[in-house]
Amino acid sequence: MQSLYLKVIGPVIPQWLQLVVQLALRRLIHQRSSFFLVLHLVLEVAVYGEYSWEVFPSSLELGFRRSILLLPYILVLGKMYFFYQCCTKDPGMISPSNHKQLLKVYMYDGILYQQSHVCPTCKLAKPARSKHCRVCNRCIHRFDHHCVWVNNCIGALNIRYFLLYLVTLSGMAAAVGTVTVRFLIQVALVSNLHQAMYVNTDGEHVPVGILYIVQKLFLTFPRILFMLGFTLLTFFLLAGYTAFHFYLVMTNQTSNEWYKLKNSCQCHIDNSRPDKRIWGNIYHRGIITNVKEIISPETEQKKIR
Ligand SMILES: [Zn+2]
Ligand SMILES: [Zn+2]
Structure with a gap:
């Protein structure tokens, strides 16, 4: 994201401002911060405020159910x-108590996940499908993303809430x-906007187009x-x-x-990154079982036993 920013916006912005923006971006994206959480709620309040203030009462007057x-x-x-659950629920933090x-x-596939890998920060052998989240500074079971x-991280224990969210x-x-x-369509119909006419350069009466409406x-x-x-784009x-x-x-x-x-x-044979051509997804066990795994994560099943 930062390299894209440097290529596109970099040349037209003074260097000091670039530095400030980079520091702000690093702080917002690479450290835990409530900024986007609050921004998300503010945007929601703005949309619902407008909906409640104008659209709802006017639609009621127009006879909407x-x-x-x-x-x-x-x-x-x-x-x-679901948002509250995503924010507060443990995504599947790996600790010495649940590590074993x-x-x-999950089995190690030997390509994406190697048995010998140890997290240098947590000092624990990485379970297959786990990853150390650099933002939260912890290893997460079946890590999806931060x-x-x-x-919060999205992992084995809160991904179902994230999907419902x-x-x-x-x-x-x-x-x-x-x-x-x-x-808006109803307003246009009631006020006969669609039947409005304008006089063109030849003096003829022509129906207005959608752009005029x-x-x-x-x-x-x-x-x-x-x-x-904004709502449609979102x-x-x-x-x-x-x-x-x-x-x-x-x-x-x-x-x-x-x-x-x-x-x-695009990686070469000698590159350390995995080759897609030889990766067979050993975790794929049919759609129904895959969905069950999201609803009832493997860790929880084992805890029950
Ligand atoms: Zn770790
Ligand atoms: Zn995280």
Whole structure:
């Protein structure tokens, strides 16, 4: 991310400012920080504030069903619960007390995970599929990634909450976006915007196009249009990211493994990184078993026994 920043923005920004931005980025991304967590909540309050202030009461007046209008609030309650679990639940920290047990959970594939590897910080042999999170400074069982938006690692014990968090968050964006689009269409129909005409250079009466309608709506409801634009953009980004995570679940891969394999395509034989062509995913045991593993992580099953 930093190299991209240096290439794209670097040449047009003074050096002192680059240094300040780099330090800020390092602090925000490479150290635990509540910045993105708070930013996420502020954006949510802004979207829901606008929805509650203008879209909800106006849609009610236009005769929209109350159950449809309340759906975003139901989703936000579910999302808050999953968000709280993601932020506070232990993602699967490896400690001397559970280390021996976690070593037995997954086999070493000999490519991505080697039996002989010891974490230099935690001084413990790394269980297969674990990784040391440099942000949190701890080894995590079935490490997926460190999420700045929840300020926590995503690992074996909280990935199910993370997936439900993504689903409810995407649902919220979809629900708010759908109601708002319906509201704007209804306003355009009620005010006969779609039948409006303008006189062209030849003196003929011509129906206005969609761009005129959007422009008119934007001038009448600027805050709603801004909120809708942001919500739709968020929805498409989230929906793609959520779909990617469901693909990982079905194939029993972690983001960390996917990323390592993706980068391994260009590596040479003598490179220490794994070769994708010879990697067979030994953790993939069929879609149903893979999903079960997310719902009921291996560590918990062993604890019960
Ligand atoms: Zn470690
Ligand atoms: Zn972490």
